[in-house]
Every structure is written in C-alpha cells, then in structure tokens.
Amino acid sequence: MSLALNTTRRLRLGHVDLSLIPLGLAGLFLAMLVLLPLGWLLAYTVTDESGALSWTNVVELADTSLFLEPFITTFGIALGVASLACLLAVPLAWLVARTDVPARRLLRGLVMVSFITPPFIGAVAWVLLAAPNSGLLNQYYRGITGAGTFDYLFNIFSAAGIIFVMASYAFPYVFVLAANTLDRMPHDLEEASAILGGGRWHTFRRVTLPMVLPALLAGFIIAFLQAMTQFGTPAILALPAGFHVLTTKIWSLFQFPPKAHLAAACAMPLLLVTIFLLRLEKTLLGRRGYTMVGGKSGSPQLAKLGVWRWPALLLALLLLFVTVLLPNLVLVRASMLRSVSDPWTLETITWANVPLVFGLSNTVGVLKNTLVTGVVSATLGTAFAVLIAYLTARRAVPGHQVLGFLATAPAAIPGIVLGVALFIAYTRPPFQLYGTLWILLLAFLTIEMPPAYQQMQAAFRGLNPELEDASRILGAGRMKSLAKVVAPLLKTSVAATWCFVFIGAIRELSATILLTTSNTKLVSVLIYDLNEGGALGGIAVLGLVLMAVTAVVVLIANRVAHVGVMPDGR
Amino acid sequence: MEVTRRTVLAASTIMGFASAAQAQRPEPQPLAPDLVAAAKKDGKIGWYTADDLVLATKVAKAFEAKYGITVQLERSGAERIYQRIAQEYASNISEVDVATTSDVGHTVSWNANGWLTPFIPAEVTKWPAQAIGSNGLYIVDKFTLVTPGYNGRLVKAEDAPKSWNDLLDQKWKNKLVKAHPGYSGAITNETLALSRTLGWEFYEKLAKQGVLQVQSATDPPMRTAQGERAIMADGAENTSNRLIMEGAPLVLIYPPEGVPVVAVGSVVMKRSQRPNAAQLFMHYLVSPECQAINVANGARSFDPSVTEPANWTHLSKIKLLFNDPNDLAKEAEEIKKRYTKIFGV
Numbered sequence: 001m002s003l004a005l006n007t008t009r010r011l012r013l014g015h016v017d018l019s020l021i022p023l024g025l026a027g028l029f030l031a032m033l034v035l036l037p038l039g040w041l042l043a044y045t046v047t048d049e050s051g052a053l054s055w056t057n058v059v060e061l062a063d064t065s066l067f068l069e070p071f072i073t074t075f076g077i078a079l080g081v082a083s084l085a086c087l088l089a090v091p092l093a094w095l096v097a098r099t100d101v102p103a104r105r106l107l108r109g110l111v112m113v114s115f116i117t118p119p120f121i122g123a124v125a126w127v128l129l130a131a132p133n134s135g136l137l138n139q140y141y142r143g144i145t146g147a148g149t150f151d152y153l154f155n156i157f158s159a160a161g162i163i164f165v166m167a168s169y170a171f172p173y174v175f176v177l178a179a180n181t182l183d184r185m186p187h188d189l190e191e192a193s194a195i196l197g198g199g200r201w202h203t204f205r206r207v208t209l210p211m212v213l214p215a216l217l218a219g220f221i222i223a224f225l226q227a228m229t230q231f232g233t234p235a236i237l238a239l240p241a242g243f244h245v246l247t248t249k250i251w252s253l254f255q256f257p258p259k260a261h262l263a264a265a266c267a268m269p270l271l272l273v274t275i276f277l278l279r280l281e282k283t284l285l286g287r288r289g290y291t292m293v294g295g296k297s298g299s300p301q302l303a304k305l306g307v308w309r310w311p312a313l314l315l316a317l318l319l320l321f322v323t324v325l326l327p328n329l330v331l332v333r334a335s336m337l338r339s340v341s342d343p344w345t346l347e348t349i350t351w352a353n354v355p356l357v358f359g360l361s362n363t364v365g366v367l368k369n370t371l372v373t374g375v376v377s378a379t380l381g382t383a384f385a386v387l388i389a390y391l392t393a394r395r396a397v398p399g400h401q402v403l404g405f406l407a408t409a410p411a412a413i414p415g416i417v418l419g420v421a422l423f424i425a426y427t428r429p430p431f432q433l434y435g436t437l438w439i440l441l442l443a444f445l446t447i448e449m450p451p452a453y454q455q456m457q458a459a460f461r462g463l464n465p466e467l468e469d470a471s472r473i474l475g476a477g478r479m480k481s482l483a484k485v486v487a488p489l490l491k492t493s494v495a496a497t498w499c500f501v502f503i504g505a506i507r508e509l510s511a512t513i514l515l516t517t518s519n520t521k522l523v524s525v526l527i528y529d530l531n532e533g534g535a536l537g538g539i540a541v542l543g544l545v546l547m548a549v550t551a552v553v554v555l556i557a558n559r560v561a562h563v564g565v566m567p568d569g570r
Numbered sequence: 571m572e573v574t575r576r577t578v579l580a581a582s583t584i585m586g587f588a589s590a591a592q593a594q595r596p597e598p599q600p601l602a603p604d605l606v607a608a609a610k611k612d613g614k615i616g617w618y619t620a621d622d623l624v625l626a627t628k629v630a631k632a633f634e635a636k637y638g639i640t641v642q643l644e645r646s647g648a649e650r651i652y653q654r655i656a657q658e659y660a661s662n663i664s665e666v667d668v669a670t671t672s673d674v675g676h677t678v679s680w681n682a683n684g685w686l687t688p689f690i691p692a693e694v695t696k697w698p699a700q701a702i703g704s705n706g707l708y709i710v711d712k713f714t715l716v717t718p719g720y721n722g723r724l725v726k727a728e729d730a731p732k733s734w735n736d737l738l739d740q741k742w743k744n745k746l747v748k749a750h751p752g753y754s755g756a757i758t759n760e761t762l763a764l765s766r767t768l769g770w771e772f773y774e775k776l777a778k779q780g781v782l783q784v785q786s787a788t789d790p791p792m793r794t795a796q797g798e799r800a801i802m803a804d805g806a807e808n809t810s811n812r813l814i815m816e817g818a819p820l821v822l823i824y825p826p827e828g829v830p831v832v833a834v835g836s837v838v839m840k841r842s843q844r845p846n847a848a849q850l851f852m853h854y855l856v857s858p859e860c861q862a863i864n865v866a867n868g869a870r871s872f873d874p875s876v877t878e879p880a881n882w883t884h885l886s887k888i889k890l891l892f893n894d895p896n897d898l899a900k901e902a903e904e905i906k907k908r909y910t911k912i913f914g915v
Binding site for chain 2: 065149170248435532533
C-alpha cells in the first residue's frame, strides 16, 4: 500500500472542530454495522436454542451431509470458476489493453453490460439455453445432428454447468483487474528486455508475467470468493441436480423449523476462509508496489497482431456473445412464450407472461421497494464512502485508521453470512428491523461499503489537498470546502461509486433472501420465488424489466453527474 | 357490523372457556349485507396462498374487480408459507389475513399456537361434509390430486408407466422430474400417503433414478409439458389439467396403488388487521363465481353446482388416498427430513 505522506496535514485540535461530532457518529455507526451482527453470529455459534453455552453446533459440522459434502463441493466449484474466469478474462484483457485488436472500446463496453445482469437471472437464462432436453442449444444440436430424442450436448444442471454460468458472471471482475494492471504497467521494462535481446516469449515470461502475476492471482481469488459465496446460481442449478453447496445448505437451515444456531455455525467457516483469502489477496497485491518504482511511463506499445487482428476480434466477440448477449436474447424470447420450449412463431407468441407477473398485485410494490432501497443505499453508501475516504485520505481525525479498517472489514463477510447475522441481530430489541426496508438498507450498506470506500479513497488520493487548504484559508469550514471544492472535482468518481452500489444492491440475493418479508420483497427474491414455482416466462419478463430499469437509472446518474462531461472513454 | 360483533363474541368465548390452544367448531356464518361495506373499509387483504400461481392471480384479480378491495398476494409453496408466517409472527409482523395451504396439517399447529379465528362461511354447509376440515377449523375451498404423468410427444401411450412402481423402471432413468415436500404441501401429502402405501423403499429406489428435483408441485407438469423431462414422477393435477386445457402434450396417470388427495384449506388468522375483508374473502373463496374459476383452472371442487369438464377422469374411477390433518401435523417434519436424506437436497 503506498501512502502519500507528504500531502497530508494533521487537523489542528487547538479549537473545537464541530465537524468531529458527525464524524464520530459515523465511526460509531460503521462499528455497529459490522460488529453487532458479527457479535450475534459468534454468540449463536457457541450457544444452543436455550441460550446456554454449547459446542453442539460446531460438533454437528462433522456431519458429512450437513457440512463437509457441501463444503467440498463448494470448494471444487469455486476452484473451477476461478480458473475458467481467469482463462476467459486474461487473454481478453491482454487483447484489449496491449494489442491493436479493432473495436477495443466496444469490447470493454460489452464486458460492462454483463455487470447489469444479475447472476441469478443469468442462471435462469442458461436453464432456458442448456437444460438437457428443453434447452434451446440442445434442441438445435438434435435438430442439426439428428441425434436421438433424449441426447444432449449440454447439461446445465451439473457441477460443470454451474461452473460455466458462474464463470461467465465472474470473469468481468477479473477482466477489469487484469485490464487495469496491463493498462498501467510500465512498458519500459519490457522495452529494456527487448533492447537487451530478449525475445518476445522470453520478455513475456521473465518481465511481463511477473508484473501481472499478482493481479492475476488477485483476480483468481476474487472469482473464487464470488463463486464460494453466491446463493442464486447454485440454488437454481444445483438443487435440481440433487446436491447442495454451502450457501444453499445454510439457506435450507432456515426452512421450517429454522435452525439459526446451526446456520451460524455453518457460516463461520465461510467467514474464516473469506478472511484468509482476502489477506492473501492483499499480500499479493501489496507486492505489486515495487514494480511501479519506475514511475509513470507513457502509454504502452501495443502489440501488432497483423493478420491475426480480425480473427482475434472475432474470437473475443464470440466469447462476449456467448457469455453476455446470448442469455439476454433468450430471455427476450422466453418472455413472449407461454411454454419456454415452444418454437417462436406468430401463433405461439403471447403477452400472457406480462399480466401473470404484474397480476401479482405486489409486483409493482416489489419494483418500488427495489428501486427505493437501491437508490437510498447508493446515495447513503456513496455519501458515507466519500466521508470516510476523505477522513482517511486526509488523515483528518485521530483514529482514522480504525475507520478505514471498519469500512473495509465487511468485504470479509459473504452475503449469506451477513444475512444470517443481520437476521439474528435485527429480529430482536433494541433494533427490531426485520420486516422493514431498513434491514435491507443495512445489508446493502454493509456489503457495498468496502468497494465504495476503496473507489472513493483512490479518487481522494488523486486529488491535491492544496485546493482544500486554499478554500479553508479563505475562511470556509471543512464541510463547505468539501461541498464546494472537493465534491465538484470528484463528480465522476462519485457517480461511478453510486452506480456501483446501486447495481450491487440490485444484484444481491444471498443476504436478501433471508431478510425480506411479503411487504419488503425485492425483485431478486420475487424472481427466486417464481423460479421455485417454475414460472420461467414470468422470470424473463421481470428480469428484463429489472435490467431496463437498472440501465435507465445508471444512465440518469451518469447524466446528472457529468452534465456534458464524458467519462474518460474507457 | 352484526357479523363482526358476533365473531368477536365467539372468539372471546373461545378465549374464555376453552384454552386458547383448542378452538371449538365455529357456527357457520352467512354473508351479511353489511360485511361488504365493513370489508371495503379495511381496504385490503393479505392472502398467503399455496395455490397455483396462475389460479391465485385470477382469483385475486376477480375479487379486486368485484369488491374494489386490493389483494396482496403472497404465493409460495405451502411449507414455505408455513415457515414465513411463523417467522413473521416471531417478529410481530402480521401481514397475513387469510392463509390457503395445501398441507392442512398446518391448521392443526396454527390452532395449537392460538393463531386462528375459526371461520366457516355458511355456503359450505350445502356442500359435502368433507368441505369443512375434520377439526372444523378450515374450509376446503378446492382440492386436487398428486399424479404422475408423461409428455405424449416423447412417450407412446403403450410404453408409458401405468403405476407408481413403473416409475422405477430402468428405462426412465434421468427422464423424471419430481417436486419437493420441503416446499410443496401437495408433495408432503403425497409422501405421507405413498410412504404408507408403498413404503419408503419406493422413494429410495426413485432417488436412484436421477430425478430432476424441482420445488413446487406445479413445476413438474410445466417441465414435462416443455419436454425437459419425459415423465413427471409427481405433479399437481390442477396445474396439469390447466396446461392440458391450454393444449400442452401432457397425459396424466392414475396409478392403481392409489392417488393422494390434496385438500386445500383456507383459514382466517387471529392477528388479522383486516378481519372483515378476511371474512368477505373467505365467502368469496366458496362463491360459485370463484369455484368456477378454480375448475376452469384445473382444480376440483366440492361445490355441487359446479360441473367438472367431461374429459377429466371421474373421481369414482380413481382409488383415492386421504390424509388426516393430525397425521400431517405430526409427521410432516419427519417426512421432510427423511426425504431430504434420501434425495440429497
């Protein structure tokens, strides 16, 4: 971690700075956000139903079908997802960042589209595409090859199917990380190697790879963590195949009669593995620092692909078509069919799915809940991230390190674990929030705080504090300087963070599934309900509406923030 | 108002003389003219139902159109709804006014918790006796069966299974789809009835057939109609009937070993914030209008004034397997546990 030591100035405590009070409250709130649920989680792990101290929950983890089997399955799937995601993302990132492949902007844009698709909608889309018998791809396969009625090419209800679907929604994260590293990597070292006679392969192996490797491993870990902690995709694909992963098992412990103590115990290992992997990631990424000693270099020389330019583009487009566009296309198709395996003809096209979904008298309310919690989480989360990032980047208050730690700590809490913890913490006095949108707001704030904070901190680091100092010397208070000087300069980053939190809230299902009631249902949970009822056409309608609304909100947010200024193009 | 006051009186009598845990058979209530106005004042009703989504949506819309009272529809599997109500009550949330469950064992435990206001609309007294739950606590506003079936485009009639045990044939390996008793009350009914009739060995062998394990009993008919699986090991007859009426290539099997009957029971919850709307809704559920909607969407009805479509297999030709609500209440948890152990999820 590089710290800009020379650019900070400690707050003079000679006079009482009133802004310290809200800052203190912010710290307290952050602490509560993390510590209260985790405290309860720990308490539940080591107690039984009567509240007495007991190790039975932990001992029960030795039961293979309860814990070990799902744990091993989860581990295997996560390894597969991380490997596949890297395999897809890294070559693509290299193409886009370091070669002269055409349409590089389009390729980056397409990867971003996949962020808008929540993975659980993607999982349903892949059921439509690759269920062994009714899946469209298998139908085409039989049509083309003349294979038998029950022959199939793909079976999405399998570990391999799950790995594929999860990897297609995890690889954008790896891609962003890898592409950013490749973008920023100083190319003089590579050039030096070339000048000294190193061949292309030698340079790649001895210079480029060691520089990219930490980012690669970090990407691997992120994909691994995503796969390990996701609920929606395995619930939609693994349960029909007859097996559990850890998240679905924890969720199943909440079915009647709910076993919250056992669920807490099952969540603990997930928490510990996540903490361990994040430490590892930090260590790996921390090592990257010394490669940057050379300082800023010009933009890297793009590798000339020559005759391979167009085939490379075609391959990249094909990859993005399969992972990003195809699932969305099949949703459009299914939204207009009564039975999703029907052929698409004038006779079979129907609007019946629309009244089915919106005939559920709470669908409009569910959409409203989703939008409200999304917008409020994004707004509060961004405001909070700005505040904390400001305090830590400027070292404005004593103890700012604690604030920074608290803001990043939730990254170690998987969604489903947080769901369990929040459920336990907020179904009792003094904060009886279950059944209100507040508990969802807390969940989203907690989950999205680390990335939001990290983004804002990076933005603050790039901002020279002299500007604020000038404002304060001229008589403005800290808050005024923040509002009038800092905020306008950070507009782009703020908008990006806002969108990130908003999309994160829309995509969330792991914690949400445990925290909603009929009155506080969100679209993600309604989609899950519809899936349990087998209403695939209805899911398609709702999923498309959700993505359209998300896209519009994100566009508006960008519009409001930029007013004419375009993002830096990438 | 009269009806309401009388109901309140009845409820307080129960509270006073019987223990709260054991409600007595309530007096059937006719639909009083002033109930509609009182219900409209309530403005809305929370209906948690295990009915088929399409059917529930139509009933809710028809009730809204008739009375201008909004129905907040919460549709899920009976076992999920049971869990949801318990969880919401534990957190002092009482959104549910009327609950409709396909596992009437729930009415027994709800009653034991003192959560019910037993309410019987007088219309059902003209129906066969089974239309009122054997404990007098709920109305059976519709019923259905759990049957196997097959996709007529993928399987020829002569090759198709004829009985439950035929499903265990090797040739159906990886071709079956099946619903889950942890979600669906209909399947809980089936599992109780068939584990008694055929023994648990039936399920142990079925689990080795590589079934596609879905949740809702309404799902296997859809997956089979889509051709995702050639055979459904079990499915809600009402959904199958509806899909067949819509032209789906689905054929139902009525095994000679017996067909589990699913009584779908409706109750008014004691904590209901909108008791008048809840009572009006109960009256509506047993109205000829609503019964016609039920049957048009594949469910069976006790209402003698409603006739079933001629192409449905008549009940007299089916060996029916009934469950006692007390048995369901007592054994459901054990059944689900055992099932999960056998099937892995």
